[in-house]
Amino acid sequence: MSEFVRLFEYKQLLSGxxxxxxxxxxxxxxxxxATFKRDIAKMRDQLHVPIKFDRDRDGYYIDQDNSNDNELPGLWFTQQEILALVTVQQLLSSLEPGLLGPKLKPLQARLEDLMDKHGLKQHDIAARLRIVHAGxxxxxxxxxxQAAHATMARKRLAIHHMNRQTGETQEREISPQRLVHYRDNxxxxxxxxxxxxxxSFSIDAISAMxxxxxQAKEVDPKAIDDRLGASYGIFGGKPKAWATLKFTPQRARWVKGERWHPMQESRVEADxxxxxxxxxADDRELVGDILRFGADVQVLGPLTLKRKVSKVLLESLALGIGDGGGQTSYAHIKDRD
Incomplete structure (x- = not known):
């Protein structure tokens, strides 16, 4: 019998x-x-269940008059655990307002009741927790x-999906394997x-579903990771190359604490x-991430990536110094370079 089931049995036994x-x-x-002794101590000290021993009746019981009723069905929660649950609820709701929030309202109402009994206030959490979304x-x-239902129920989906690269929309039939929350999307x-x-399909690029x-086709989770998680960013595929980037000592103070990929390799130079x-596998997202560091990063290799980043920088510069007549001096920049 698991500890959870056993503690539930105590409640059933001692609540009469x-x-x-x-x-x-x-x-x-x-x-x-010995297990009985540990269980009684845990319920009293950690779960704050008012279990008492009556010498006259030679038995244990839960004192209903002093019970805080700090429980969800079958579970007891400490003040810290209640606070953690409400914080998680806030985080889930913030992922996509209006999507997960309504489904959690029954739990939210129960948690708020428990918080009041423990002297905690819901508005305090909102004031102390700030979640910033970008992009x-x-x-x-x-x-x-619909996507969540089909994924969990293991059903296929018929979707109208727009390819942002070409601007074309195609009707497809897919077997959803998992939902992914990546960079706020x-x-x-x-x-x-x-x-x-x-x-991997961006849900916001789906116009109809x-x-x-x-039944959805089942794919081995390892095969999914190997296919869609082996390369940098959201673009899947077998890795075609390794990008090697060198960040300045100033920027290194931030970047060396970041995880860009599970298989990344890194080192700190003497300077x-x-x-x-x-x-x-696909350099589109990688190029964008490199460009946001500006002069704080240098592409060491491969040469194809280095050239592409240089090309994009030159094109951006050309757009910024156009001659005012709708034409840019990109060719002149290339000649100078």
């Missing part, structure tokens, strides 16, 4: 009007006297709910029956600069 003898509890729960794209609630990793391969009756290497 009569006091239950120790021997009866030990026999009913099939435990040793977040809006997802219609019904689309997220939601994706669904799925088996695409059109391409007969694994793909329908849950089908057909304090930081060299980071990550595998990638």
């Amino acid at each position: 009007r009569r006091a239950v003898p120790r021997a009866d509890i030990i026999k009913r729960l099939e435990i040793s006297p 977040k794209r809006q997802v219609p609630p019904q689309l997220f709910e 939601w994706y669904v990793d799925a088996w695409c029956h059109l391409r007969d391969d694994l793909r 329908r849950v089908l009756e057909e 304090g600069s930081y060299v980071l290497s990550v595998p990638y």
Whole structure:
């Protein structure tokens, strides 16, 4: 019997009007006297359950008059645990307001009651917890709910998905494998029956969705990780190369504490600069991340990545110093370089 089930049994045994003898509890729960002693101490000291022993009746009981009722069905919570649960609820709601929040309202109301009994206030958490979103794209609630339902119920989805690279929208049938929250946006990793391969779809790029009756195709989780998680960023695929980046000593103070990829390799140079290497299959997201560091990063390799970053920088510079007549001096910049 697990500890959770056993503690629930204590509640059932001791909540009645009569006091239950120790021997009866030990026999009913099939435990040793030492385990009984530890259980009673835990419920009193950690879970704050008012268990008392009545010498006249030679048994244990829960004192209902002094009970804080600090429980959800079958569970007892300490003040710290209640605070942690409410904080988690706030975090879940903030991931996508209007999507997860309504589903948690019954739990939220119960938690607020428990908080009041422990002297905690809901508005204090809101005032002390700030969650900042950057680059977040809006997802219609019904689309997220359908995607979540199909993923958990193991059903296929018929979707209209826009390829942002080409601007084209295609109808596809997919078998959702898992939901992914990445950089403030939601994706669904799925088996695409059109391409007969694994793909990652941004949910906000889906304009229509329908849950089908057909069972979803099951894909081994390791195969999903190998296919969609082996390379840098949200773009999947088998790594084609390793990007090696060198950050200045000043920028290294931040970057060396960051995790860019599970398989990343890094080292700190004698001058304090930081060299980071990550595998990638598609360089689009990687190039964008490199550019945001400006002069604080140098691409050491591979040469193709180094050239692409240089090209994008030159094109950006050309847009910024156009001659005012709609034409830029990009060619002149290239000649000078």
